[in-house]
Amino acid sequence: MIILAATPIGNLGDAxxxxxxxxxxxxxxxxxxxxxxxxxxxxxxxxxxxxxIALHDHNEKHKAAELVALAAEQDTVLVSDAGMPAxxxxxxxxxxxxxxxxxxxxxxxxxxxxxMALAISGLPTDRFTFxxxxxxxxxxxxxxxxxxxxxxxxMVFFESPARLAASLADMGAAFGADRRIAVCRELTxxxxxxxxxxxxxxxxxxxxxxxxxxxxxxxxxxxxxxxxEDAVDQVQQLTASGMRLKDACAExxxxxxxxxxDLYQQVLAARRNPPRDPA
Numbered sequence: 001m002i003i004l005a006a007t008p009i010g011n012l013g014d015a016x017x018x019x020x021x022x023x024x025x026x027x028x029x030x031x032x033x034x035x036x037x038x039x040x041x042x043x044x045x046x047x048x049x050x051x052x053i054a055l056h057d058h059n060e061k062h063k064a065a066e067l068v069a070l071a072a073e074q075d076t077v078l079v080s081d082a083g084m085p086a087x088x089x090x091x092x093x094x095x096x097x098x099x100x101x102x103x104x105x106x107x108x109x110x111x112x113x114x115x116m117a118l119a120i121s122g123l124p125t126d127r128f129t130f131x132x133x134x135x136x137x138x139x140x141x142x143x144x145x146x147x148x149x150x151x152x153x154x155m156v157f158f159e160s161p162a163r164l165a166a167s168l169a170d171m172g173a174a175f176g177a178d179r180r181i182a183v184c185r186e187l188t189x190x191x192x193x194x195x196x197x198x199x200x201x202x203x204x205x206x207x208x209x210x211x212x213x214x215x216x217x218x219x220x221x222x223x224x225x226x227x228x229e230d231a232v233d234q235v236q237q238l239t240a241s242g243m244r245l246k247d248a249c250a251e252x253x254x255x256x257x258x259x260x261x262d263l264y265q266q267v268l269a270a271r272r273n274p275p276r277d278p279a
Contacts, residue, residue: 006110117215121182172199
C-alpha cells in the first residue's frame, strides 16, 4: 500500500508513535527532499535506513507509476518536508495513480499548519477553504484575491516572507479595510507568533521584515442581505455583461447566501414572463 505519513512542521515532539514505528520498519520511503528526511531519521533516532526515492514537484509525474508499482508489492511510505504529503506538497499524483491502479492508500495523521493556524487564528472555524500559495506575479495575485472577495468561508493561505507585505496589501484592496486577518509564523517552533489585525495594520509590520514559515488566515466576507428580486436583477446585470447564466447565479448565490438553483429557475421564469409595460 501507499502510506502518507505526516511529519512534524517544526517541533520534533509532535512526531507520533505511529510515524516512528512506520519509519523504523519502512523499506521504501519517497521523500520530497531526501536530505531533509535523512535529518529527520537521525533526529528521531531511527536506526533503519530505508531506500530513499526523491519525489518532488518536478519529477512526480514521471515517478508516480514507479512508486505505485513498488507499492503493489510492498508498503511504500510518502513523506514531505513537513506536514501531510499531497496537501500543498508532492503526493497527489501518486495517490491518484494508486487509486486508478487499485492500490490501497492510507495515511498516518499528524501535524498540519493549515488546521493549527485556523484553530488559533480567532476567526470562524466552522467553514473554511484552503487556497495554498498565492501566485508569485503581482497581476495574477491581485486577480486571485479579487475573485475571492465574496468568499464567505474563512480562507487559509501559505505565503513566503518576501511576498507577505505585498499579498497583505492586495488583500486589503480586494477585501476591504475592516476584514480581519491573522498571520501565523513559525508554528510549533520556538519563535511561534500570531499577529492579528486588518490588512493595513499588518502590512506595516510585514514591511519591517518577517522570517520563517507563514500561514495567513482571512475572515470570510459578510453575507449580504438581499431580496430574491434584487438577486435576480443582479444576475440579469451580470448576464447582460456577457457572463454565463450558470456562472452569474453561482456568483450572486455565493455573495447573498441564496440558492444558485433557485436563482437560475427564477431568472428563467422572469425571462419567460417579462413585466408588462404599464403604458
